[in-house]
Amino acid sequence: xxxxxxxxxxxxxxxxxxxxxxxxxxxxxxxxxxxxDQHAYNSKDGYKLNPNSTAASVDENKVFRxxxxxxxxxxxxxxxxxxxxxxxxxxxxxxxxLFVESGMLRVQHSTQLDDLERKTLANMTAEGLRDTQYILTxxxxxxxxxxxxxxxxxxQFAIPESGGKETFxxxxxTTAGYVYPSKACTFLADKLRKKGARFVEGPDEGVxxxxxxxxxxxxxxxxxxxxxxxxxxPADLVIVACGSATSMLVPEVSAxxxxxxxxxxxxxxxxxxxxxxxWDKYSHDKWPVIIAHDPDPTGKNVASRxxxxxxxxxxxxxxxxxxxxxxxxxxxxxxxxxxxxxxxxPSVDDTSIPLKSIEGIKTxxxxxxxxxxALPIAVTRLCFYTDSVDNSFLIDYLPGYNDSLFICTGGSxxxxxxxxxxxxxxxxxxxxxxxxxxxxxxxxxxxLPLGNGLEEGPDGPRTLDKQQxxxxxxxxxxxx
Numbered sequence: 001x002x003x004x005x006x007x008x009x010x011x012x013x014x015x016x017x018x019x020x021x022x023x024x025x026x027x028x029x030x031x032x033x034x035x036x037d038q039h040a041y042n043s044k045d046g047y048k049l050n051p052n053s054t055a056a057s058v059d060e061n062k063v064f065r066x067x068x069x070x071x072x073x074x075x076x077x078x079x080x081x082x083x084x085x086x087x088x089x090x091x092x093x094x095x096x097x098l099f100v101e102s103g104m105l106r107v108q109h110s111t112q113l114d115d116l117e118r119k120t121l122a123n124m125t126a127e128g129l130r131d132t133q134y135i136l137t138x139x140x141x142x143x144x145x146x147x148x149x150x151x152x153x154x155x156q157f158a159i160p161e162s163g164g165k166e167t168f169x170x171x172x173x174t175t176a177g178y179v180y181p182s183k184a185c186t187f188l189a190d191k192l193r194k195k196g197a198r199f200v201e202g203p204d205e206g207v208x209x210x211x212x213x214x215x216x217x218x219x220x221x222x223x224x225x226x227x228x229x230x231x232x233x234p235a236d237l238v239i240v241a242c243g244s245a246t247s248m249l250v251p252e253v254s255a256x257x258x259x260x261x262x263x264x265x266x267x268x269x270x271x272x273x274x275x276x277x278x279w280d281k282y283s284h285d286k287w288p289v290i291i292a293h294d295p296d297p298t299g300k301n302v303a304s305r306x307x308x309x310x311x312x313x314x315x316x317x318x319x320x321x322x323x324x325x326x327x328x329x330x331x332x333x334x335x336x337x338x339x340x341x342x343x344x345x346p347s348v349d350d351t352s353i354p355l356k357s358i359e360g361i362k363t364x365x366x367x368x369x370x371x372x373x374a375l376p377i378a379v380t381r382l383c384f385y386t387d388s389v390d391n392s393f394l395i396d397y398l399p400g401y402n403d404s405l406f407i408c409t410g411g412s413x414x415x416x417x418x419x420x421x422x423x424x425x426x427x428x429x430x431x432x433x434x435x436x437x438x439x440x441x442x443x444x445x446x447x448l449p450l451g452n453g454l455e456e457g458p459d460g461p462r463t464l465d466k467q468q469x470x471x472x473x474x475x476x477x478x479x480x
Contacts (some may be wrong), residue, residue: 373479
């Protein structure tokens with residue numbers, strides 16, 4: 001054991017869940033932590049977004065929100081994280097922020113607040129936060145927005161089917177915005193290196209090959225891992241935090257997790273000197289994150305069904321994400337009893353975006369960003385997330401391994417916002433501190449019925465092999 005009886009820890013994966021966990025373990029005196037990843041994040045490009053990554057942690061920006069309907073525990077966790085994001089901003093100084101408080105406009109399905117929004121507002125009110133929320137059609141809220149400098153982001157959009165006679169109801173959340181996940185990963189990795197954590201990264205030495213397991217007669221214990229280069233690495237505790245690849249490495253979790261792809265595109269604004277008005281309009285000072293949720297026409301709950309956009313980046317890129325359909329990629333792997341969904345391999349597989357996503361994005365752009373409709377789509381990406389059966393994380397010891405194998409994944413498309421605080425709660429679960437509401441929701445829970453789309457399996461309609469892919473011609477315009 002390490003000093004003060006702290007175990008020797010290996011963490012497989014170097015993304016958000018991994019780094020946040022490692023950071024809080026190191027803060028608590030764990031002085032023998034090694035992090036493995038197949039990507040060479042320790043190279044000069046670091047966590048910079050590149051075409052060879054489908055990892056959700058490697059991204060330009062992610063939504064920060066605390067709007068969770070009746071899931072009060074996630075709302076509270078988001079606000080706990082928000083305070084740390086702001087502290088990190090203070091630590092880094094001006095123009096180096098990791099969290100941008102742009103606000104977020106939650107656009108409703110119709111002229112009325114939907115059920116999810118009513119639940120969100122009820123919880124915001126119960127927590128004393130109603131004054132941070134502005135309802136478009138509420139006269140008092142519009143007056144407050146004008147007084148408090150938010151009126152320019154309380155936007156009004158016509159419902160296309162109404163011929164311009166009706167507008168979507170909307171709620172502006174002034175506590176929301178977006179975060180920079182790639183920069184946050186770099187920030188945490190630097191902190192960890194200063195605390196003595198080791199990083200083993202790259203296509204050979206960083207690639208997990210297998211667990212080292214000993215049979216104890218009726219149970220097992222993990223005593224380390226073997227990497228692709230044949231090297232053995234001993235450990236007292238192995239934490240698997242590999243996002244969408246987790247099911248490939250630990251077959252037991254494949255029954256309760258599913259790798260799914262969200263569709264992401266970016267639109268590049270014309271040069272600033274040619275279109276200064278667009279650069280000004282879509283700056284984070286002037287424009288909020290916009291998110292529009294889509295009800296599932298089949299009536300099933302495959303959360304979260306949304307299309308969303310961000311203010312422009314410093315380079316003039318406007319990112320738009322599509323999660324109305326979360327695509328799967330089922331394959332049959334050796335040693336698995338059934339096919340499982342796995343992330344695509346960018347250098348091997350077809351990573352072009354389904355036409356269905358492009359059509360949905362074009363409708364979104366034409367409705368909410370119409371002055372970008374004639375611009376081409378510059379870049380497309382399939383970003384792989386890890387969905388659980390109920391959209392909550394999976395953070396727990398895997399039964400049968402005598403507390404030597406810990407699973408930390410299942411972000412389900414909403415984990416990045418919790419980067420600064422997630423590891424604190426993971427550490428508490430590792431140390432078996434008194435159970436909380438989070439412990440309950442993140443527990444190992446194979447008893448739950450399959451939901452959130454996992455019940456479809458390889459025969460479902462969302463598999464990528466059933467999708468027509470977009471062509472370069474489809475990308476010539478971002479809107480209709």
